Amino acid sequence: MTGPAILLLLLGLGLISWIFGRAKANRFITAGSKNLNSLPNYHGWYTALWAIVPALIFITIWSSVSPALVTDSVLANPAAAELTDNGFKRGAILSEARSIANNPGQKAFNPEAEQLAPLYAKAQSYYDIVGTLAVILLCFAGAAYAFIRIRPDFRARKRVEQVVMIVLLVASLIAIVATIGIVASLIFESARFFGMISPIDFFFGTEWNPKNTSVAGDGEDFGAIPLFWGTIFIGAIIAMVIAIPFGLMSAVYLTQYARPSFRKWMKPILEVLAGVPTVVYGYFAALTVAPALRDFAAAIGISNATSESALAAGLVMGVMIIPFVSSMADDSIAAVPSSMRDGSLAMGATKSETIKKVLIPAALPGVVGGVLLAVSRAIGETMIVVMAAGLAANLTANPFASVTTVTTQIVQLLTGDSDFNSPKVLAAFALGLTLFIVTLLLNLVALHIVKRYREAYE
């Protein structure tokens, strides 16, 4: 029986056990006693869970074990006895045989595979039947066990809610476990990189010129300072010069001046803008803003202006971040108690005096937290800088020059066919780890500030 069919069958059996469990519990009610501990529904769920969950666990384990069992039984057959001992070739033949068994009519490349295919098919169908029977048996056994336990004073609700809690716990752990796995792989590969290139050369060197070489040693080509500078220049300086004032002013307008009907439209639009794929902004940066800036630079007499400039990427990134800053600042200003605003207005302060002298100072910690989150987003942003900032690792403060960022270089290092063991590829992991740590710290600090600020007004 195929996977989906078994799952459907299981679902059907689960439904039936739900109905039976519920019906049994219902009978206790109609008998006139009001001593049923849990609602009949909970008894139904309890029975259904016992019918489905053990069987599902079995299916999970079985699906990882049964291929090995199939292979073992094929190998145990005399027809497979004369197979070559060469592990690689043997594996190839076996996997071909399996593929033929699953898709009859396929042409065999290895004649041995042709012979083994029927054996495979037979073994597979055998274990399939065994597995299906076991699943059905487990399902009935579980349902029967649960069904027998249903009594008026049985605490089915507690059991079911425990299961729900476990499901929720697993769901919440998945993201964390995945993150830990990603970080572990980053750390592992970075350690290999720092085995080849000295961390001091990496973190303090000013020459970035990685070559496609597996020869370790020449640390002078892996100085990441130009990348860090480019990242900060674009993400934390140029983008923020745009995003902070405009975001803040937009938040002030939306919270204090805009009519409710306008705000009702504008806020969702801003929030939608925050969800526009960054590659769209990247197009805009590369095709519209960058050439315009180059022409402008040429017009004011900057000779070495290129069409890939820090300014173009930073400007567009700033525009991209505006909704984010605006939304965070909006929340902070809205969180300032209205009694604060009333107090100021009642002193005869005008609206703008109230905003400047009371609301913004009171909202400042929240705004700062929001800006830090925005910086952390900006320095991790990839697509705009890949498309508009360029690849030249210049250490320059000229906004019209081309600079490169950590994320751009990670993309650059990992694309193309390089030897995975070369420092060039491994450098991407070291860069990624650095970026990860910096953004993590920024987020921690920002969230801490925002949290402290929220507490201050509760």
Add this chain to the structure above:
Amino acid sequence: MTTETTTITNKMTTRNVDVFYGEKQAINGVSIDIDMENVTAFIGPSGCGKSTFLRTMNRMNDTIPSCRVTGEITLDGEDIYAPSMDVVQLRARVGMVFQKPNPFPKSIYDNIAYGPRIHGLASGKEELDRIVEKSLQRAGLWAEVKDRLNESGTALSGGQQQRLCIARAIAVDPEVILMDEPCSALDPIATAKIEELIHELRGKYAIVIVTHNMQQAARVSQRTAFFHLGTMVEYGDTSEMFTNPQEERTRDYITGRYG
């Protein structure tokens, strides 16, 4: 309604004031005179409109978009809802103290200096210092805070915060001070201090206090207005009102029949 106040100058008068929130009428035809010499208390059960009415007197209800006021409210004979009236100047002349102490998250000094600064009342640092000291002294807070003027106003106790807010209102030298249940968030000792302060401020400013605490009205005010369901039922001398109310509803409220 008693009207033997001919010898006393009326600071604020209201005539047939209606207040609407959207379609809903919250205040119905209230006419009242506020004078400099007496403290006026507005009493009444919750939701009777006394706070709403108080807020119309320095146009704080302007901050609520759906709120609409008809009728006439004057300050020294000037209609405060006239187009020529500058709401900023109005509020500098008619200050307000709120139910919950709302000091700004600034230093004690900056809290007091806030009003004088925005209205340009002090020509220099020394004069500003003097205003701050005088306001805190009038609010009876100077002795407690004079050594820590740079600490945050929000670090004070609730009662001190409320006196700070009164000092802040005094600092712009208003003519009228409106107090919206100023003691409802305070403990009895802090309440007693505020009441004492109201006694001391009487005569220097026209004071209107909203309270749902009848004993408080009896203690601090000379004139009392009783509000019920958006109308002013009775207005008269406090002593008269509490001993011999003219209206059935007032008597029922004062004797604790409802509210």
